[in-house]
Amino acid sequence: MRYHFIAIGGSAMHNLALALHQKGDTVSGSDDVIFEPSRSRLANAGLLPEHEGWFPENITTDINAVILGMHAQIDNPELKKAQELEIPIYSYPEFLYQQSKNKTRVVIGGSHGKTTITSMILHVMEYYNRDVDYMVGAQLEGFDTMVKITDDNDFMILEGDEYLSSPIDRRPKFHLYKPNIALLSGIAWDHINVFPTFDDYTKQFEIFVDTIVNGGIIVYNEEDPEVKRIVEDSENTIKRNAYTTPSYRVEHGTTLLETVEGDVPIEIFGAHNMNNLAGAKWICQHMGVDEADFYDAIASFKGASKRLEQIAKNKNSIIFKDFAHAPSKVKATTIAVKQQYHNRKLIACLELHTYSSLNKDFIEEYEGALAAADLAVVFYSPKAVAIKRLDNLSETEIKDAFKREDLRVFTQPETFHSFLKEQDFINTSLLLMSSGNYGGIDQMQFEKLIA
Template sequence: MRYHFIAIGGSAMHNLALALHQKGDTITGSDDVIFEPSRSRLKKAGLLPENEGWFSENITKDIDAVILGMHAQIDNPELAKAQELGIPIYSYPEFLYEQAKNKTRVVIGGSHGKTTITSMILHVMDYCGREVDYMVGAQLEGFDTMVKITDDNDFMILEGDEYLSSPIDRRPKFHLYKPNIALLSGIAWDHINVFPTFEDYTRQFEIFVDTIVHGGIIVYNEEDKEVKRIVEASENTIKRNNYTTPPYSIQGGMTLLETPEGEVPVEIFGAHNMNNLAGAKWICQHMGIDEADFYDAIASFKGASKRLELIAAKNNSVIFKDFAHAPSKVKATTKAVKQQYDDKKLIACLELHTYSSLNSDFIGEYEGALDEADLAVVFYSPKAVAIKRLSNLDEKDIKNAFARKDLKVFTDPETFYQFLQSQNLNDTSLLLMSSGNYGGIEQEDFIELIN
C-alpha cells in the first residue's frame, strides 16, 4: 500500500510512518516544520521530505490513503487535493482502528497514567515473549518505535488519548478504537481549549465506556470517584473489574511491593505508580499473563521516557524529569518524590506551558499542587501566553493560584537557571516537570548543576 502523511513530523505521526515503512508499505509525507528526534529518524529511514511545506502536487491518484495529523490546518492544500481526488483520508486513530479491527483491541484511557500503564503492559509482554501490536505515547527502552503494526498478532494495545483526532474530525481519539478490553485510570479536567467545562470533559469518558464492545471488559480505578461513577453508571453490557493501590513500603530509598509472592522490589515509585501497576496487572491477566509472571516482569520496569525519569545522581543528590503538567499529575509526582527521598530537600520546578495551564480561568486548579516541595518554583514564558492569545498572568496571579506565598516565579530562562545555580543542591531532589523545555534550557545544563 502507498500512504501519504500530511504533518509527518509529529511524535505519533512519524512513528506510525516508520512502522508502516518497516511493514513494507510505501510512505511519503510533508510538513512545514520537523523537529528532533523526528527529523533524524525519518532521514535515517529515507522518509524525510525534501522540502518543508505543503505542496498539492504531492497528492496523486496512485496514493491509497492519506493520513492527516492534528498539526495540519483545515485549509491545507494537500488535504484539499486529496478531497478533490476522492482519496480516502484517515485521522491517526481512524487508521489505527482500521489496522486493528480484526484484532483484540486493548485501550488504556484516563487523564493521567495512561502512558505509564501502556508502557508497563508492553514491558511485561516483551519480558514474557508475547508478540503484540501497539501504540504508546513515549519511547521505551528496548523498543525501536512507539508504534508496531503486523498482520499476524492477535492483540493491539493502544494508548487512548482524549484529545481531538484531526482538523476535520473533532472526535476524541479514544472514541474511535472500540475496545474489547479497556482501562480507565483517572479523570482530572484538562484540555480546557476543547472542553471548556468539567462536565464537557467527563462526558468524553462516558462515551468512551459506551464504545467498549458488548461483552467486553472495563478495568477501572475505584479510588477515582469520577471513574467509579461513570463506569458503574454505564448501561453498556460489559464486565467490570475494579482495582485500588496495592500495599507497598519504602526502605532505604527502595520501593517494595507487597504481593502473594512476598515483597517484590520495583524500580518505579510513588503511590500513583503503584496504582498504575495494579491496573496494568489486571490488563495483563486478561491477556493471558499469570500473576507470578507479571510480578517477575514488572520488577525490571524502569518507566517510560519523561515519566519520573532519573537523569542524574551524584553526591547524594538526584534529578528527575517528568512530563507532568496537569494539576493532578503535578501533585502526584511531587508527593511521590518527597516520599521516596524523605531525607532530602525537594526542589520542585514546574513549567506552565500548555493552553490550560496558562489560562486564568483554569490556573486555580493548581492550588496545593506543589505543597509537598520544600522549595517550589514555577516558570512560564509571557511569549507563550501571547502566542496562545490568553490574558496576561503575573507573579501575584501565580502565587494566588498555587496558594503558596513563598513560591518562586520566573519568566526568563537565564534568571531561572541562575537561581538554581545559586542553590545548595547537596542532599537534594531536583524535580523538573514540564511538557516544554523551560525556554530552551538543555537537559545537560540541568545535569551540570550537580556535577
C-alpha cells in the first residue's frame, strides 16, 4: 500500500509513518515545519520530505490513502487536491481503526493516566514476549516507535485521547476506535478551547463508553465519581469491572505494593500510579495474564518518558520531570513526590503552557494544586499567551488562583533558571512539570543544578 501523510512531522504522525514503513508499505509525507526528534527519525528512515511546505503535486492517483494530521489547516492545498481526486482521507485515529477492525481493540481513556497505563500494559506484554499492536503517547524503553501495526497480531492497544481527530473530523479521537475492551481512569476538565464547560467535556466520555461494542468490557476507576456515574449509568450492554487504589506503603524511599503474594517492590511511586497499576492489572488479566504474573512483570516497570521521569540524582537530591499540566495531575504528582521523599524539601515548578492553563476562565481550577510543595513556582511565557490569543495573566491573578501567596511567578527563562541556581539543593527534591520546555531551557541545564 502507498500512504501520504499531510503533517508528517507531528509526534504521533511520524511514529505512524515509521510503523507503516517498517511494515513494508510505501510512505511519503509533507509538513511546513519539522522539529527534533521527528526530523532525525524520519531522515534515518528515508522519509524526511525533501522540502518543507505543501505541494499539491505530491498527491497523485496511485496513493491508496492520505492520512491527515491536526497541524494541517482545512484549506491545505494537498488536502484539497486529495479531495478533488477522491482519494480516501483518514484522520490518525480513523486510520488506526481501519488497521485494527479485525483485531481485539483495547482502548485506554481518561483525562490522566492514559499513557502510563498503556505503557504498563505494553511492558507486561513485552516481559512475556506477547506480540501486540499498539499506539502509545510516549517513547518507551525497549520500543523503537510509539506505534506498531502488523497483519497478524490479535490485540491492538490504543491510548484513547479525547482531543479532536483532524481539521475535517471534529470528533474526539477515542470516539472512533470502537473498543472491545476499554478502561476509563479519571475525568478532570481539560481542553477548554474545544469543550468550554465541564458538561461538554464529560459528555465525550459518556459517548466513549457507549461506543464499546456490545458484550465488550469496561474497566473503570470507581474512586472517580464522574467515571463511576458515567459507567454505571450507561445503558450499553457491556461488562463492568471496577478498580480502586491498592494497598501500598513506602519504606526507605521504596514503594512496596501489598499483594496476596506478599510485598512487591516497584520502581514507580505515588497514589495515582498505584491506581493506574490497578487498572492495568485488570486489562492484562482480560488479555490472558494472571495476577501473579502481572506482579512479576510490573516490578521492573520504570515509567513512561516524561511521566515522573528521574533525570538527575545524587546522594541527597533528586530531579524529576513530568508531563503534568492539568490541575488534577499536577496535584497528584506533587503529592506523590512529597510522600515518596517526605523528609526532603520539595521544590515544585509548573509551566502554564496549554490553552486551558493560560485561560483566565480556567486557571481557578488550579486551586491547591501545588499545596504539597515546600516551595511552589509557576512559569509561563507571555509569548505563548499571545500566540494563543489570550488575555495576559498577572502575577496576582496566578497567586489568587493557586491560593498561595508565597507562590513564585516567572515569565522569563533566564530569570527562572537563575532563581533555581540560587537554591540550596541539599536534601531536596525538584519537580519540573510541563508539556513545554520552560521557554527553551535545555534539560541539561536542570540536571546541572545538582551535579
